[in-house]
Amino acid sequence: MSVEVYQENIREFSSKRQEPEWLRQKRLASLALVAELDLPKLEKTNVKSWGFTDFVPVPSEQSVQTLQQLPASIRDSIAAGDVGTGLYVQKNQESIFEQVDPELQKQGVIFTSLEQAIQEHGELVEKYLLQAFQNNEHQVAALHGALLSGAFLYVPRNVEVKVPQQAIFALAGNRTAAFPHLLVVAETGSKVEVIANYFDYEGRPTVLNSVIEVYVKPSAHVQVTTVNHTSSSVVDTIYRRAIVERDGHLEWVIGDFSSGRLLSDQTTYLRGEGAHVGVKSLALGAGSLRSNITSSISHFARHTTSDIQARSVVKDEATNILNSITKIEKGASQSDGQQSGKVLMLDSEARGDANPILLIDENDVTAGHAASVGRVDPLQLYYLMSRGISRAEAEKLIVFGFLDAVIREIPSESLQNHLRQIVERKFDQ
Amino acid sequence: MSNRPQLVIRDLKAKVEDKDILKGVNLEVNGGEIHAIMGPNGTGKSTLASVLMGHPTYEVTAGEVQLDGQDVLEMEVDERAKAGLFLAMQYPSEISGVTNADFLRSAINAKREEGNEISLMKFIRELDKKMDLLEIDSSFSQRYLNEGFSGGEKKRNEILQMMMLDPRIAILDEIDSGLDIDALKVVAKGVNEKRSPELGVIIITHYQRLLNYIKPDFVHVFMQGKVVKSGGPELAERLEAEGYDWVKEELGIEDETVGHAQV
Ligand SMILES: Nc1ncnc2c1ncn2[C@@H]1O[C@H](COP(=O)(O)OP(=O)(O)O)[C@@H](O)[C@H]1O
Numbered sequence A: 001m002s003v004e005v006y007q008e009n010i011r012e013f014s015s016k017r018q019e020p021e022w023l024r025q026k027r028l029a030s031l032a033l034v035a036e037l038d039l040p041k042l043e044k045t046n047v048k049s050w051g052f053t054d055f056v057p058v059p060s061e062q063s064v065q066t067l068q069q070l071p072a073s074i075r076d077s078i079a080a081g082d083v084g085t086g087l088y089v090q091k092n093q094e095s096i097f098e099q100v101d102p103e104l105q106k107q108g109v110i111f112t113s114l115e116q117a118i119q120e121h122g123e124l125v126e127k128y129l130l131q132a133f134q135n136n137e138h139q140v141a142a143l144h145g146a147l148l149s150g151a152f153l154y155v156p157r158n159v160e161v162k163v164p165q166q167a168i169f170a171l172a173g174n175r176t177a178a179f180p181h182l183l184v185v186a187e188t189g190s191k192v193e194v195i196a197n198y199f200d201y202e203g204r205p206t207v208l209n210s211v212i213e214v215y216v217k218p219s220a221h222v223q224v225t226t227v228n229h230t231s232s233s234v235v236d237t238i239y240r241r242a243i244v245e246r247d248g249h250l251e252w253v254i255g256d257f258s259s260g261r262l263l264s265d266q267t268t269y270l271r272g273e274g275a276h277v278g279v280k281s282l283a284l285g286a287g288s289l290r291s292n293i294t295s296s297i298s299h300f301a302r303h304t305t306s307d308i309q310a311r312s313v314v315k316d317e318a319t320n321i322l323n324s325i326t327k328i329e330k331g332a333s334q335s336d337g338q339q340s341g342k343v344l345m346l347d348s349e350a351r352g353d354a355n356p357i358l359l360i361d362e363n364d365v366t367a368g369h370a371a372s373v374g375r376v377d378p379l380q381l382y383y384l385m386s387r388g389i390s391r392a393e394a395e396k397l398i399v400f401g402f403l404d405a406v407i408r409e410i411p412s413e414s415l416q417n418h419l420r421q422i423v424e425r426k427f428d429q
Numbered sequence B: 001m002s003n004r005p006q007l008v009i010r011d012l013k014a015k016v017e018d019k020d021i022l023k024g025v026n027l028e029v030n031g032g033e034i035h036a037i038m039g040p041n042g043t044g045k046s047t048l049a050s051v052l053m054g055h056p057t058y059e060v061t062a063g064e065v066q067l068d069g070q071d072v073l074e075m076e077v078d079e080r081a082k083a084g085l086f087l088a089m090q091y092p093s094e095i096s097g098v099t100n101a102d103f104l105r106s107a108i109n110a111k112r113e114e115g116n117e118i119s120l121m122k123f124i125r126e127l128d129k130k131m132d133l134l135e136i137d138s139s140f141s142q143r144y145l146n147e148g149f150s151g152g153e154k155k156r157n158e159i160l161q162m163m164m165l166d167p168r169i170a171i172l173d174e175i176d177s178g179l180d181i182d183a184l185k186v187v188a189k190g191v192n193e194k195r196s197p198e199l200g201v202i203i204i205t206h207y208q209r210l211l212n213y214i215k216p217d218f219v220h221v222f223m224q225g226k227v228v229k230s231g232g233p234e235l236a237e238r239l240e241a242e243g244y245d246w247v248k249e250e251l252g253i254e255d256e257t258v259g260h261a262q263v
């Protein structure tokens, strides 16, 4: 793809959506950056040949009126439990189905496409869009800034949303691409849980370039779950950025189950005193997956706490690099940053690496890390087999146990079971 | 036709890291019998237990082991278990993320035909009953397998597994070590509960203490990687009263240990 071709394309795309000038300019400026910037630089993963720009302009999509009209593979991805409220479904670049709870709407909750949100709440969107995540980080970020399309979730002050809000980003077609952008703003004292699913369902070469921005205002409680489950021909990148203000509380639950190329990055800035972030990151890689998963926390304020729990299993010839970075800046005294990153390799060709990084510029803090890379313990296998369990079943128990130590810490039981199901299906493939 | 199990060990030799540890073990255990294998530390008792179960570290160099006429040494570890062999280990592994209940149910179902899995209700009923008998707290079934367990809890868990899995030959390796007298009684209660013509038991211990609560039919002294003396329960009593020196003297043994014993 060339910048010139895309300039025209973006103007057209933008005007079709009747976007305001600020957004059109942002897109064009981002596009200009694509040519200038380098690809992201990653610890121990070379992404040069991944093909982030290997796509053709994306056709438009028909929206549907009811859940039943959605393609079956999309319907199946909706997490079990209460699906009655809060659902946003995007196919490639367009919203094709939305459902909101009228009660929540009355309370001022917004959950709709960015396109729609910009028409109705332009100033609100402008205030937050591409702030925590910047389009000039690298070429992939610039591409995203140029072509983003997604959803906006806004929870007003002190509103407590009791049912998880789900966003589904599905890819279909050959050499298509999507640039899903999920923007979440939780105002002071509010509470919300969001689940975002990313997958393709035709198994063709596609590019998925996703970003989530989360703004946790003072004393708000937010949980964001992402499940990436793309097939082996997909280049899947996801950047998650969050800013947590005073006494805000953010929980990330990250499920990385993609099978092709995966670049998964979570970065949280603890800006306000007493802010907390927890990260539960699970990965299961198979086939010839190449993946790089990073969880990064920056503590800027006093009494901030963070905890990263990352577990990755690699089988077949899959490779996963697992990075955990905890940064405590000068002045962020009495803060606590903990991390543990563990990789379990199942087959002799599977490769894994865990890089624990603590960067501490303040004396009065506590921090700890644990990292390990290993294979299944033959003595554990022996113990299980000595009770009649077959080698394959024993290995499965050990792997599930390895992941379950993190899964069972996830606050929602239905989400726990949903993740267990995905792990089980993927493991048996 | 009787359904009595029979384990036959003939001239079994094994090594680890080029050290010969087992040097020709002979033993026959039948259903209904309780055999005690006694001996000082470092004489190869646990190695015998491990070799019988198929521990990956040990290499059998000679001899044979038959369970009900089947060649045990040819079998994979899980096949040995399915054939009815059970080992309560001296140092059981800890497995994070796998609950005791899930593990036990997998183990029970592994022995059953597909489609004939134990129902959840029945499983829970059985488990509760046995946990009661072993005075194990009910929260135990949801804890991770042996993770963070005290020594005593691990031992009870091994016995619980034995009770749930109904083996034909059970080997209990130092099931008494580190237990106080009350815990010891509880563990013995579990073993006695299972006593029947359909179960043969090998109790490995270096104290006679446990044998006050589980009466053995045969007692064997283990030294230098093999059985050096056999007798009835009175042998255990004499060992308790007089120690092992008289056996060594009688047999002309200076160093009873094998490999490079602990210094
Ligand atoms: N896994 C092992 N690696 C190296 N040496 C071993 C191992 N297991 C046993 N040995 C050797 O065998 C000897 C006997 O050990 P063991 O069978 O545990 O004796 P016991 O149970 O009678 O105390 C030890 O002293 C040691 O030299």
Ligand SMILES: [Mg+2]
Residues within 6 Å of the ligand: B045, B046, B047, B090, B174
């Ligand atoms: Mg021993």
